[in-house]
Amino acid sequence: MNAPHPAKVAGIDSTVPSPAHTVASAADASPAAPPNTPRPAGAPGALLQDRLAGWVSDLTTLHELTERLARTDRLQDALQELLRAGAALVGARRGLVVLEPADGLGPDTTAGLGLARADLGHIETVPRSALSYGRLLDASAGPPVAEGGIAEPDLFSEKGLDPRHREVAARLGYAASYALPLSTERTGRLGAAVWLYDEPAEPRERQRHLAGLYTRNAAEHLARLLEVERTRTRMATMTEELLPSRLPRVPGVQLAARRRTGPRGGGDWYDALPLPDAALGLAVGSVTGSGPSAVAATGRLRASLRAYAVMEGEDPVAVLSDLELLLRLTEPARSATALFGYCEPALRRITLAGAGHSPPLLIGERRTEFVETSVSAPLGMLACWEAPSVELQAEPGETVLLYTDGLLHRTGDPVDRAFARLHAAAAGVPRAKRHDPDAVADHVLRTVLPDGAADADCEEDVVLLAVRFDQ
Template sequence: MLDIPSRVRVHVETLLAAQNDMGVCDAIEQYAPVGKPDTMNAPHAPKVAGIDSTVPSPAHTVAPAPAASENAAGPAVPAPNAPGALLQDRLAGWVSDLTTLHELTERLVRTAALADALQEVLRAGAALVGARRGLVALEPGDGLGPDTTIGLGLARADLGHIETVPRGAMPFGRILDGLPGAEDGIVQPDLFAEDGLDPRHREVAARLGYAASYTLPLSTPAAGRLGAAVWLYDEPAEPVERQRHLVGLYVRHATEHLARLLEVERTRACMATMAEELLPSRLPRVAGMQLAVRHRTGPRGGGDWYDALPLPDAALGLAVGSVTGSGPSAVAAMGRLRASLRAYAVMEGEDPVAVLSDLELLLRLTEPARSATALFAYCEPALRKITLAGAGHTPPLLIGERRTEFVETSVSAPLGMLACWEAPSVELEAEAGETVLLYTDGLLHRTGDPTDRAFARLHAAAAGVPRSLRRDPDAIADHILRTVLPDGRDEADSAEDVVLLAARFE
């Protein structure tokens, strides 16, 4: 038996059965003493982190020591325990590779956004193949998108230069076009020594300073081809067989994760498109009033909505509201509610209470399990007068040179909560240059603050609008969003929709 500590021997005996293709067991037979029992027929080692345990032997294996050595003092002395060193070295390399792959895949599965996952694939692949730069071309074979190119160590201008190379001359282009011979990847160990290299490719490679590349397809049996990953070397080089095997295992797992994130991305984009299509494509132009709107939809699609509707007698109807829930059902309910409110506003818009009463009756009869908040305002731009009513909705905010205050509205329940809804309306007379801000409670919820602090933050943001921006409702809306929701929280994924509708009287 080899002179290996007992704990090491257990691991060797357990794991080496999976190494027949690595030549380790052959080495054991060669060096094992005659007459000793064969203890290497243990069960196969389990998979680690979803990675197949049949990893080739590490390239850094120690060469066998000579069988005997001569010294000046006497006859030949048997060499030290060469088989034990050989096995320990190979086992250490194998476990090291599995640990590396486990750590890289763990980092990958923690990414929740498609762009972040693509960057992680580039970084991990570069570490495995020994490259410094690279790019991922995402182009799903089903043609449904999204199509994008993300670089590692490459600026947008560098990616632009690469895109000027004819598609068929680039290895990732051949993979994306499904040309034969690219299924297992494409190696270009020395671009400038390669016969038939496209002149434009040669020029771009010299300009960007890379001399070799290694390209792998991103594809799964279920999702098909998703794209291709390319790693670039500064000098002529190519990954050795072991590096190719390891990066192949990693890319196989990474592509499955990318396919899942791609479906999530498509669902989010579809929900956002549905929500946007159910809202006005543009705001109307009305004499005496300027309008601006900002709408942010959550990743699952929400029920916040707005409307601006020209009415008879040069009037204008403004509405904002929110339907409970999220997802396709909430988006569909929002569309039905908005369409119904438009009809009621045309018939009796000068009476906001009647409009909301009709809307409440419709909601209670057609969707008894759902509730909604809404605010409708009947605006007369020539008189700078607004008559409004709200059903469980946040109060409007009036922004002017001499005042910034919330409009006092009566306390009322949301639509669908009571057997019969009714609340008094409120009249407001604005001065020239003042802006009325209508918004949904998603603006307050995204702050993460208690309600009173969120209202205070909104008031402070409105009062702090610079004088130079007060003539432009678009600038006012942008300033308030950036101030109330700093650090990009107005764009980040959130379960809450946001609607901000600004109406400025001239």
């Protein structure tokens, strides 16, 4: 009968340099030499230098890995970097990290390395108590977990292994695992990370020590990014709540809107308000600044404009004059651009007034042109704002595109080139899509900001409001 094979000891991945030192045991030491005998190469001084070289190598490895982690500024990117670095340190090929903050405020998420979404789904079907990361996440309700984490060097030789766990491990092809908790003193539990081995294996003591140091540092970084992610989510929620929950349905026109918010939350907004006599109030604008104060100012400005539009919407100049006075009295340190239009769908006519805002774009079968608006200053910049209104007469089937300056700024081009790019994008809308304002807005957004720039993090907000007149 053959004796069972001992579990393999995992080695550090070749992508991370391993220390070149070896330390001789006391049993292998040579007998004491005479006093005048030259010191051999394996003397204590050489052993000490070898050990110091190993420590320096370990510290260098940790420094490089933590530097790479520190350069991540998105939570998902940081989770992936944590998995890659941890796999290199413990000598694994695959792994997953489960983020589950103890305060219950989320976000709860799972990220995998070398595991597809379906693979993660299979693992999640295993009872939580049968998984090493599950025991770490629920450690607060049970006995304390050893600082070195939980190693399962040979899953299939373990007595009492959950049948479902055995089935999933065989299906995904892993035979061992090593899990570490992710927590900080300030936030408590954040989650847990587990790395999977294709064959029976476990990390050595030195590898566990390095992985433990790295994950403690990583947990602090994850805690900071977690707060940033929560702030972004709150800001996005606040901003969305301040905008129309849905666009009104008014006979004679079709409406579509698009908005992209910067990571800190900005002050770009839009509105479409049904008015008496089957009219429609259209508005886009931008408040200076970003963050909670800008979002709050946006909400106040939009609510005030709605009230002024109901009272005197037929006179867009009066609407913006009232808005400018309110802004100067209540927000003396802030300015804003705005464009308000009184739309009469039955006549296909819009009366416009602008305050330092970019001109609308008229898109039709036979013409694509910017609407000439009078030159005016932003609200709050002058002692008294005033500018004449202009009238826009559209043809059946034409679309008027209102937008904020963020659409131009995100291109990174000079202003004249950005306007040219916007004009070319509007002129290039396929004929089959021109009957749908949603398709027009999407085409313009994708063309002006290609390669995902419309969704990328940027300080500038983007707002589009498309108004199509029926045939």
